[in-house]
Amino acid sequence: xxxxxxxxxxxxxxxxxxxPHPLFRRRYLLPFALVxxxxxxxxxxxxxxxxxxxxxxxxxxxxxxxxATTWVGWDNYERxxxxxxxxxxxxxxxLFTALVIIVALTIGLLTALxxxxxxxxxxxxxxxxxxxxAIPEVPVVMIFxxxxxxxxxxxxxxxxxxxxxxxxPQWLQxxxxxxxxxxxxxxxxxxxxxxxxxxxxxxxxxxxxxESARVDGANRLQLFWNITFPGIGSTLELLVVLAxxxxxxxxxxxxxxxxxxxxGTTETIVIRIFNTAFRFxxxxxxxxxxxxxxxxxxxxxxxFILMQVRRAEESS
Amino acid sequence: MVARIEDTRTAxxxxxxxxxxxSVLLYITVxxxxxxxxxxxxxxxxxxxxxxxxxxxxxxxxxxxxxxxDQFGELFSEHxxxxxxxxxxxxxxxxxxxxxxxxxxxxxxxxxxRWPGRNLFGLFLLVTQxxxxxxxxIPLYILYRRLNMLNSIPSLALIDAAFILxxxxxxxxxxxxxxxxxxxxxxxxxxxxxxxxxxxxxxPLSAPGLAAVAVVAFFFAWNEYLYAGIMxxxxxxxxxxxxxxxxxxxxxxxxxxxxxAGLVFSVLPVVFYLAMQxxxxxxxxxxxxxx
Numbered sequence: 083x084x085x086x087x088x089x090x091x092x093x094x095x096x097x098x099x100x101x102p103h104p105l106f107r108r109r110y111l112l113p114f115a116l117v118x119x120x121x122x123x124x125x126x127x128x129x130x131x132x133x134x135x136x137x138x139x140x141x142x143x144x145x146x147x148x149x150a151t152t153w154v155g156w157d158n159y160e161r162x163x164x165x166x167x168x169x170x171x172x173x174x175x176x177l178f179t180a181l182v183i184i185v186a187l188t189i190g191l192l193t194a195l196x197x198x199x200x201x202x203x204x205x206x207x208x209x210x211x212x213x214x215x216a217i218p219e220v221p222v223v224m225i226f227x228x229x230x231x232x233x234x235x236x237x238x239x240x241x242x243x244x245x246x247x248x249x250x251p252q253w254l255q256x257x258x259x260x261x262x263x264x265x266x267x268x269x270x271x272x273x274x275x276x277x278x279x280x281x282x283x284x285x286x287x288x289x290x291x292x293e294s295a296r297v298d299g300a301n302r303l304q305l306f307w308n309i310t311f312p313g314i315g316s317t318l319e320l321l322v323v324l325a326x327x328x329x330x331x332x333x334x335x336x337x338x339x340x341x342x343x344x345x346g347t348t349e350t351i352v353i354r355i356f357n358t359a360f361r362f363x364x365x366x367x368x369x370x371x372x373x374x375x376x377x378x379x380x381x382x383x384x385x386f387i388l389m390q391v392r393r394a395e396e397s398s
Numbered sequence: 399m400v401a402r403i404e405d406t407r408t409a410x411x412x413x414x415x416x417x418x419x420x421s422v423l424l425y426i427t428v429x430x431x432x433x434x435x436x437x438x439x440x441x442x443x444x445x446x447x448x449x450x451x452x453x454x455x456x457x458x459x460x461x462x463x464x465x466x467x468d469q470f471g472e473l474f475s476e477h478x479x480x481x482x483x484x485x486x487x488x489x490x491x492x493x494x495x496x497x498x499x500x501x502x503x504x505x506x507x508x509x510x511x512r513w514p515g516r517n518l519f520g521l522f523l524l525v526t527q528x529x530x531x532x533x534x535x536i537p538l539y540i541l542y543r544r545l546n547m548l549n550s551i552p553s554l555a556l557i558d559a560a561f562i563l564x565x566x567x568x569x570x571x572x573x574x575x576x577x578x579x580x581x582x583x584x585x586x587x588x589x590x591x592x593x594x595x596x597x598x599x600x601x602p603l604s605a606p607g608l609a610a611v612a613v614v615a616f617f618f619a620w621n622e623y624l625y626a627g628i629m630x631x632x633x634x635x636x637x638x639x640x641x642x643x644x645x646x647x648x649x650x651x652x653x654x655x656x657x658x659a660g661l662v663f664s665v666l667p668v669v670f671y672l673a674m675q676x677x678x679x680x681x682x683x684x685x686x687x688x689x
Contacts, residue, residue, distance in 0.1 A: 110513075113516070116507040119500060120503065124522070124560060128534065128560055131538045131541060132533070134537040135536065138537060145540065193435075196428060201425060201428060209672060210432050210436050211432070213435070213439050214439070216672050218621035218664060219621060220660075228647055229438060231648070234458060238457070239458075278675060278679050333530070352532040355533070356532055372533045372536060379533070380525070383529070
């Protein structure tokens with residue numbers, strides 16, 4: 083047994099000359115041998131393209147012709163920062179991300195609180211709650227294209243009930259409406275996930291806290307603010323960051339429903355990158371936009387990780 | 399004395415009345431909320447299972463008027479949807495196998511072994527899973543073009559597996575963490591090597607976790623749209639996610655066929671995701687929430 087403990091310690095100089103015990107050697111190398119294929123694989127398909135992308139953003143990439151890529155320095159970035167369209171994309175991205183965080187988390191929290199109450203058929207109801215999350219994005223898009231059809235879409239029945247609406251609106255042609263629907267659809271797809279995570283946090287709050295507070299005469303609101311909210315507070319914080327990451331990544335729903343339109347009002351940075359590269363074939367500029375997106379998502383990911391580390395320290 | 403008994407009686411009946419009102423309110427709220435949430439799914443069903451003459455009418459009837467099942471046959475004979483589904487299936491199976499093999503190694507190293515660099519490795523996985531896929535689309539596209547790997551199903555599976563592998567490792571790590579340490583210690587005392595312990599003890603005890611990884615990897619590739627659309631531009635290899643997005647409702651494809659296509663594509667992921675939801679959520683939050 084002691085041999086095994088020693089094997090974990092780094093080899094000290096005095097024993098360096100001795101041939102390592104077979105067990106020692108294997109034990110020390112095994113984890114690295116296990117993760118090596120993973121690191122190589124992710125390195126080749128994720129990290130290497132990122133580095134290529136950063137390099138590419140300083141060059142002029144010509145895919146169509148055989149001309150070699152030429153070094154252009156900061157040109158792509160100068161163009162980006164002086165481009166009003168870029169700042170519009172940033173505004174749209176921030177607006178979309180912030181709205182989805184607020185809407186999806188609010189619905190997630192409210193449904194979690196509701197579905198945490200005991201009632202009959204709760205498992206069935208919870209299963210239904212998870213439906214939007216389980217349906218793939220492309221069918222979600224198909225459903226909503228049909229629901230929002232200006233001719234026959236069922237949502238027009240509701241719209242027509244509003245005073246002053248006599249025609250079916252062009253849901254995806256009006257900037258505010260299009261943005262509203264992108265936020266609603268993305269939130270509808272995402273909220274069950276947040277709801278499930280919040281439900282798990284709610285169930286980890288000890289019931290005795292509620293009982294003793296009730297004995298002390300606390301009312302519902304007080305119970306919520308003093309027990310429930312602190313109990314799920316750190317989970318909510320994490321979910322805000324996670325929701326930021328997920329909604330920042332949202333591509334398929336926006337791309338297939340509006341393509342970024344009308345006139346760029348739903349064009350978030352991921353859509354812009356795609357359009358720049360695969361509609362306008364401006365690969366170098368798209369790569370520079372990609373680097374900008376990379377910096378932002380890396381920053382958010384770091385916030386998430388720091389919060390994780392803090393939580394781990396608190397719980398230990 | 400009598401008055402006091404009367405008091406308590408009205409008090410208890412008041413309490414009971416309040417309780418009944420509360421529970422009625424709860425049921426009404428739950429019903430309304432559930433109806434709103436599932437309405438789009440209900441509408442997909444309604445639009446699939448009745449002839450479109452009813453639904454191509456404004457305002458459309460909210461309840462089904464007539465059941466109809468020919469749309470599935472028409473869908474498969476008028477569109478290459480069988481080929482699309484086959485392509486999706488192939489991509490998904492390859493992604494799944496690759497992910498399962500690699501995630502077992504990664505999760506075992508992350509969960510059961512102690513080594514310098516373990517935290518760094520976990521961090522590396524966490525960051526890769528959080529990057530938007532579109533950011534490396536262009537460099538990967540250029541790389542694949544150079545290597546002549548466009549329009550190939552295994553090449554796309556390689557990419558899909560790279561994106562979903564970090565989450566799979568995190569899911570499986572959570573499952574491996576639950577293998578009791580005493581069992582592992584006992585196996586080592588009995589002369590089991592680490593890999594022996596993985597094979598004989600950890601894996602058999604983690605069957606649901608492995609199933610979760612299989613589900614996550616399979617349906618990530620099944621659902622994936624962005625890379626599939628760019629890397630498999632030729633019709634021959636088109637998977638269903640891309641194929642479906644080319645259908646145009648009403649104008650080109652009758653509504654009941656259009657919605658039937660969405661339904662056919664969604665059935666498998668919905669069933670399996672709902673069955674495995676706990677594991678999937680734990681992987682996406684990467685141990686943030688102990689559920």
